[in-house]
Amino acid sequence: MSAFSRLRLDGVSRRFGGQAALTELDLTIESGEFIALLGPSGCGKSTALNCLAGLLPLTQGSIWQDERRIDTLPPERRGFGMVFQSYALFPHLTVRANIAFGLRMRRLPREETRRRTEEAVRLVRLEDHVDKLPGQLSGGQQQRVAIARAVVFEPSLVLMDEPLSNLDAKLRLEMRTEIRRLHQSLGLTTVYVTHDQEEALSLADRLVVLREGRVQQIGSPRELHNRPANWHVADFMGYRNLWRGRVDRLDGNRATIESSGQRLLGEAVGDLRTGADTMVAVRPEDIRVDGPGETPNAMSAIIEVVEYQGRELAAEARTDTGMLLHLRTEQRIAPGDQVKLAIDPQRLLVYPADAARRTDLPASGSEAAR
Amino acid sequence: MSDAGPGRPLAHWQHRLAERGVDRQLWLLVPALIFVVALFLYPFFYGLTLSFQPTNGGPFSDYARFFSDAYERGTIWITLRIALPAALLNVLAAVPIAYRMRGRFRGKRLVTTLLVVPITLGTVLTAQGLLNFLGPTGWFNRILLATSLVDEPVRLTHNYWGVFFSLVITGFPFAFLLVLSYLSGIDPTLERAAATLGADWRRRFTQITLPLLMPGLATTFCLTFVLAFSVFPSAVLVGNPAGETRVISLAAYQAAYEQYDYPYASAIAMIMGFVELVIIAVVLAARSRFYTGSTGGKG
Ligand SMILES: Nc1ncnc2c1ncn2[C@@H]1O[C@H](COP(=O)(O)OP(=O)(O)OP(=O)(O)O)[C@@H](O)[C@H]1O
C-alpha cells in the first residue's frame, strides 16, 4: 500500500475469448506523474485500467511496483483508488459514509477516520451535503464524491475511467480544473482514461495513445500535439486534413508530395521512400488564408461551408484541383469566397500510408472528389 | 388563463389530471379491477360479514369460541411454528446460492432449471416423493440403517418434519428466483468499487450487497411465509393432521366441510388473514429501515 517510486507494466495483455482487447502494453509510471490513456472508443483503455486495478486478470505480462510483482494481487490488496465512469457510489450510504469507506476498510482509528473524511469533504467542497444520499446529489456533486472517496485514503495510485464523460460541457471544464488542482495539491500519481484529446492534453504530464489495443505513441502533450508518430495518432490529435499522396522527392526530412494533382512540400515523419504511398496531415489552424503569393504550398480555393466559433471561423474549402480542406481562421470569410491558402511546410506532416484498407480512411473528406 | 376559447378549460383540466396520473391509460386497469373485485374483494367481504353472523350467539361469539378453545387457538401457534422457520430457511438458503450464481457462467441455465423444477411438481407429487424418500422404509432410513448410524428408522414423515421439508421443497424455488432477480438488480460495479477501496469479499457482501438486498429479502420472506402459512395438502399428506400439524387452514376446513358451520369457518379464515397481516406488517416495518431506492442495476 505504501507509495512507490516506480510502477512498471511489462507486456500487459488481455484477451476476451479470441479477441485481443489489449496487446503488449509496456509503460513505466513515475511517482507523482499524471498519465492520460487516450484513444478512440473500444481501443482498450478501460481494459488497461481494470487490469491495473486488479478487476481484470491479465492474460499475459506482469505489473511491478518497484521490485514487487502485483498483478497477482486482488484489487483490495493493491490499494489503488479508482473513480468509475458511472461513479459507482454506494446508494445506501451518505456522502460522508461513502467517502469514509476506504478508511473504515483500513480499520483506522475512529478519530483519524473522522478527521480525514472531513478534510476530503472540504477538499471537494461538499460540506453542505455530507448527510445526503448519493441519489440526492447533482451529477457534478456525485462526481466529486467519487473523487474524494478514491483519494481520501491516500492511495499510491489513482485510476480514473472517463470521470467527466457524463457531465455537461461547462461542468466538465470546471471539474477538469478541479482534478488538476487536486493532483497538484496532493501529488497523487494518476492514470486518467479519456477519449477527449483536449482533456488529455490539458491534464496530463504524459500521454499514452492506444489504438486497437496497441500503444501508438507515448509522449508529452507538446510532442503529441506537434508531432504525432503516425497518421492514426495525427487523426486522433486533431489533424483533420488527411490526404493520400505519393512521394515525389525526398531530401532529408523534406518531402515533396503529389496529392490529387497538387504538389506539396512537407516534413517527413517515419520511414519514407520515393514513390511510396503517403498520408499527409495538417491541422485546420495551420492553413493560412490569404498567404503571400509565392510561398510553397500555395493554393487557391473556394470556401464552401463556414461555421461560426466565437473568435474563429471553421471553414471547408475546395481547391481548384478538387481537394477538400478544413481550416480555421480569424479572418472574415463567407461561402463562395475565392481565397488564397498556404501551409507552412514544417506544419505539413508526411506519414507512410500503412497497409491500411481503404475503409480505414477517415470519413471527413480526406480525398479529392472524383 | 385569459384565453376564453371553449376548448381551453377542458384541455387545462385534462392536463392537470394527467399530471396526477389520471388519463386514458387508466382504462388498461379495468380488467385487473374486475378481477380483484370478483375474486378477492367480494369473497373477502362476504366472509367477513358471514363471520359476524354465527349460528348462535352475538356477532363476536365465533371469534370468542375460537380463542377460548385451546385446541383451536393452538393452531395459530402450530402454523407459525412451521411457516416462520420454513420461510426463513428458504430465504437464507437462497441467498448464498443466488449470490454465487448472479454472474454469467457456463451451465447456469441447467442449474437454475434444476433448482426451479420443484415448482412444477405440485404439492402432492412432492409429498409422494417425501414419503418414498424419508418414510420409515424409505431410502434415507434404509441407508441410515444399513450404515448402522441409527438402530431404528428416524421418523421424518407424518409429523412436523414432513410438513417442514415439503414447505422447503416447494418454497425454495420461489425464494431463489426472487432473490436472484433482486441480486441482479444491484449494480456489480458497486462491489468492484468496494474492492478497490480495500474491502475483501466478506465485507463487500456484508457492507454493500447485503444492505442493498435486505428489502428484497424482506419481500421474499413475506411471500414465502404467506405460501407456507396457508399450507394445507402437505399438512394432511406428510404431516400429522390430528396433532402436531393441525394447521389453522385445517381447522377452517373442518369447520366448513365437516361441521358445515360456515360462519365459524369464516371467522377462522379472518383470524388467519389477520395473523398473516401482523407478521407482514412487522417485516415491512423492519424493511423500511433499509435503503429501498434505486440500486443502479439492470433490474
Ligand atoms: N467483458 C468483455 N467481454 C468481451 N469483450 C470485451 C469485454 N470488455 C471489453 N471487451 C472488448 O475489448 C475491447 C476494449 O474494450 P474497452 O472497454 O477497454 O474499451 P475502451 O477503450 O474503454 O472504450 P470506451 O471509450 O468506449 O469506454 C472492445 O473491443 C470490447 O468489445
Ligand SMILES: [Mg+2]
Ligand atoms: Mg471505457
